[in-house]
Amino acid sequence: MKRKNIAAALLVLFCAVLGFAREGACRMEQGAITLNAFGGGYFFEGNQNVADSPMGGLGVTYALDPNWAVEFFASYGNFAVTYEGARCNCSEKDTDVDGVATWVSVLYELDVEGKVTPFFTLGLGGLFLEDNRAIEREASLLGNMGAGLKYHLREWLWFRTELLYALTTPGAYNNAMAWAGFSVKIAP
Numbered sequence: 001m002k003r004k005n006i007a008a009a010l011l012v013l014f015c016a017v018l019g020f021a022r023e024g025a026c027r028m029e030q031g032a033i034t035l036n037a038f039g040g041g042y043f044f045e046g047n048q049n050v051a052d053s054p055m056g057g058l059g060v061t062y063a064l065d066p067n068w069a070v071e072f073f074a075s076y077g078n079f080a081v082t083y084e085g086a087r088c089n090c091s092e093k094d095t096d097v098d099g100v101a102t103w104v105s106v107l108y109e110l111d112v113e114g115k116v117t118p119f120f121t122l123g124l125g126g127l128f129l130e131d132n133r134a135i136e137r138e139a140s141l142l143g144n145m146g147a148g149l150k151y152h153l154r155e156w157l158w159f160r161t162e163l164l165y166a167l168t169t170p171g172a173y174n175n176a177m178a179w180a181g182f183s184v185k186i187a188p
Contacts, residue, residue: 027117028063028109033187037061038159040179042101042129047175050129051080053099061107061183069107071121075101075179079129097131101177103142115152121145127168140168144177158183 028034036059043052057075064070079100103125110118122145129138148162160183166175 002056017038028069030063030065031188032063032185034183034185035158036181036183038181040177045173045175049082053077053079059173067109071107074102092168095131097129100128101142102104102126103144117150118147119150143167156185
């Protein structure tokens with residue numbers, strides 16, 4: 001149910017933004033720095049003891065040229081976890097934990113004209129879950145790859161959506177991230 005609600009919210013947000021668009025190519029400029037604010041969700045594989053959750057975060061993009069960019073993202077969410085065995089110093093086994101996902105990625109934009117620009121990303125980072133009642137912190141290596149769209153609103157403003165496949169280790173869990181937000185060019 002959460003996945004359908006998040007997908008519906010992303011679709012409604014994208015459609016609402018269409019009215020603000022202007023003509024022009026949604027292209028990166030070499031040396032441009034962009035701030036990204038986003039909201040969406042992190043979806044865990046069904047056999048994990050962590051529930052899906054909304055996440056929000058910030059990112060910074062540096063354009064290497066009109067097609068290639070390097071990005072850094074950090075996001076936060078609060079996740080419901082069911083502890084198993086002796087991993088928790090607590091009487092109840094269900095609790096909420098703070099989760100932070102951070103990653104660095106390489107972005108490639110396709111050469112297209114118009115208001116919408118598709119892109120692909122490939123990243124590496126970490127997923128960290130922490131609850132002070134747990135005996136050990138959960139930290140996972142996070143590799144991701146995905147695709148998205150940038151929709152040109154103004155010369156300095158884009159609406160951005162992205163779907164990412166996320167592989168976490170140990171355990172090689174297949175997870176997903178979906179998010180939407182705005183990108184604002186701050187320099188030059």
